[in-house]
Amino acid sequence: xxxxxxxxxxxxxxxxxDKKFYALHNVNFExxxxxxxxxxxxxxxxxxxxxxxxxxxxxxxxxEILVEGTNIEGYNDAQLTEFRANNVGFVFQFYNLIPTxxxxxxxxxxxxxxxxxxxxxxxxxxxxxxxxxxxFPAELSGGEQQRVSIARAIRKDPLxxxxxxxxxxxxxxxxxxILKVLHNLCKEENKTVIIVTHNATIAQTADRVxxxxxxxxxxxxxxxxxxxxxxxxx
Ligand SMILES: Nc1ncnc2c1ncn2[C@@H]1O[C@H](COP(=O)(O)OP(=O)(O)OP(=O)(O)O)[C@@H](O)[C@H]1O
Numbered sequence: 108x109x110x111x112x113x114x115x116x117x118x119x120x121x122x123x124x125d126k127k128f129y130a131l132h133n134v135n136f137e138x139x140x141x142x143x144x145x146x147x148x149x150x151x152x153x154x155x156x157x158x159x160x161x162x163x164x165x166x167x168x169x170x171e172i173l174v175e176g177t178n179i180e181g182y183n184d185a186q187l188t189e190f191r192a193n194n195v196g197f198v199f200q201f202y203n204l205i206p207t208x209x210x211x212x213x214x215x216x217x218x219x220x221x222x223x224x225x226x227x228x229x230x231x232x233x234x235x236x237x238x239x240x241x242x243f244p245a246e247l248s249g250g251e252q253q254r255v256s257i258a259r260a261i262r263k264d265p266l267x268x269x270x271x272x273x274x275x276x277x278x279x280x281x282x283x284x285i286l287k288v289l290h291n292l293c294k295e296e297n298k299t300v301i302i303v304t305h306n307a308t309i310a311q312t313a314d315r316v317x318x319x320x321x322x323x324x325x326x327x328x329x330x331x332x333x334x335x336x337x338x339x340x341x
Pocket of ligand 1: 121122130148149150151152153154155156157305
């Protein structure tokens, strides 16, 4: 498998003077192309900080973040913007859809869709929303809204999909449906999917689990035989 991402001694500090502290401290790991990865840890462990650095939304205080061998910590603002636009799809807990646009318009509005081989309609069909394309977010269930946000994230055909608590606002059954969508994208389209969660059950379905605690990697495990998504419930 080809290595896609490598964190080398990455630290992120917040605060000034006495109040200075590490949200991440000397973090090292690698992720391969096409892996289904879960980043697990309690509240405040540094999970979102890590995802924001990887997605080029924030920059580290020290260390290197290599994506396809290039250190994105050396990028200026314009390069970071281009990196995000070309390579990263984001999925958040609360969907972040524009309420005055339909599902189809929310997906089509994505900038930088030059790489995409599929239309917005085709992508919405692939997440089973063909019937709901012209509905507004308020007319969709939570699970449907999350599928729209996944469709929007993959519209530009990104290298990696970064998902921050994607099932956090959903009941268990709907959450499992969303995980299936993400897992299919990973295994059928060779997308690298990285899910941040504090739900340990989800971690059993991952190829790789990175356990974060107090800004440090407590351990990292590779699952030889990850649990099928259908087998999980919380
Ligand atoms: N912009 C910021 N300024 C100052 N401190 C911050 C900032 N962002 C995060 N932190 C702090 O960094 C630490 C790690 O936060 P982070 O959001 O990465 O944790 P998390 O593991 O994602 O937690 P949760 O599961 O609650 O979302 C926390 O103590 C948080 O208060």
